[in-house]
Amino acid sequence: xTAVFQTPNYHVTQVGNEVSFxxxxxxxxxxxxxxxxxxxxxLKIMFSYNNKQLIVNETVPRRFSPQSSDKAxxxxxxxxxxxxxxxVYLCASSPGTGGAxxxxxxxxxxxxxx
Amino acid sequence: xxxxxxxxxxxxxxGQEVNVSCSHxxxxxxxxxxxYRQVPHQGPxxxxxxxxxxxxxxxxxxxxxxxxxxxxxxxPWVSLRDAAVYYCIVTPRAGGxxxxxxxxxxxxxxx
Numbered sequence: 001x002t003a004v005f006q007t008p009n010y011h012v013t014q015v016g017n018e019v020s021f022x023x024x025x026x027x028x029x030x031x032x033x034x035x036x037x038x039x040x041x042x043l044k045i046m047f048s049y050n051n052k053q054l055i056v057n058e059t060v061p062r063r064f065s066p067q068s069s070d071k072a073x074x075x076x077x078x079x080x081x082x083x084x085x086x087x088v089y090l091c092a093s094s095p096g097t098g099g100a101x102x103x104x105x106x107x108x109x110x111x112x113x114x
Numbered sequence: 115x116x117x118x119x120x121x122x123x124x125x126x127x128x129g130q131e132v133n134v135s136c137s138h139x140x141x142x143x144x145x146x147x148x149x150y151r152q153v154p155h156q157g158p159x160x161x162x163x164x165x166x167x168x169x170x171x172x173x174x175x176x177x178x179x180x181x182x183x184x185x186x187x188x189x190p191w192v193s194l195r196d197a198a199v200y201y202c203i204v205t206p207r208a209g210g211x212x213x214x215x216x217x218x219x220x221x222x223x224x225x
Contacts, residue, residue, distance in 0.1 A: 004157070033213075035215075040217075041152075041199065041217070041218075042215070042217060043158070043201075043215035044215075045212060045213060045214070048212075056212055090157045090158075091157075092157065092158075101207070102148065102160035102163060103150075103158075103160065103213065104160065105156075105157025105158050105159070106157050107155065107156050107157055108155075108156070108157055
């Protein structure tokens with residue numbers, strides 16, 4: 001099956017803890033993304049990676065960091081979570097190296113920070 | 115990047131044709147129009163994209179006005195499974211990696 005896979009589905013943690021979310025795509029795409037979807041369902045791009053290079057880094061807090069071992073994997077680490085980090089984190093990938101082609105999304109990881 | 119404006123919600127009955135409009139009055143010549151939809155507990159799913167005129171695929175059709183400032187996504191014969199939030203996005207096809215999702219249009223479908 002070719003798709004975008006995310007783990008875990010849900011994660012509950014306390015303020016100050018470190019969390020890490022995994023994303024893998026089996027579509028053979030060159031670009032991967034992380035989005036944050038808040039309680040109002042607004043989707044905001046956080047990072048995008050192309051050929052293991054960070055090419056877009058929105059003004060996200062420094063406690064967030066993307067990690068990639070190859071073009072099929074893009075993980076997201078949050079060093080010390082805060083309550084406002086509670087959201088759904090969506091991973092996506094797209095074909096091509098130079099443009100905003102259609103993106104394929106994973107099911108998301110729901111983070112709850114207590 | 116051009117900003118888009120969509121109606122916040124729409125309602126339809128099963129079997130109806132639904133047309134979701136999107137205004138992008140400051141769309142640039144380099145920008146394409148993309149439509150996605152998102153059902154609960156899933157990520158957005160690509161539906162269709164176009165630059166001008168009329169585009170059709172197995173899921174939907176997309177009409178783009180002559181000045182490209184308005185696009186309309188048409189869903190024929192909607193079913194309960196089409197209940198979702200529909201997002202219209204305009205973004206450069208080449209050289210741009212920033213895709214901005216607006217608040218979308220929530221489509222409610224009744225039997």
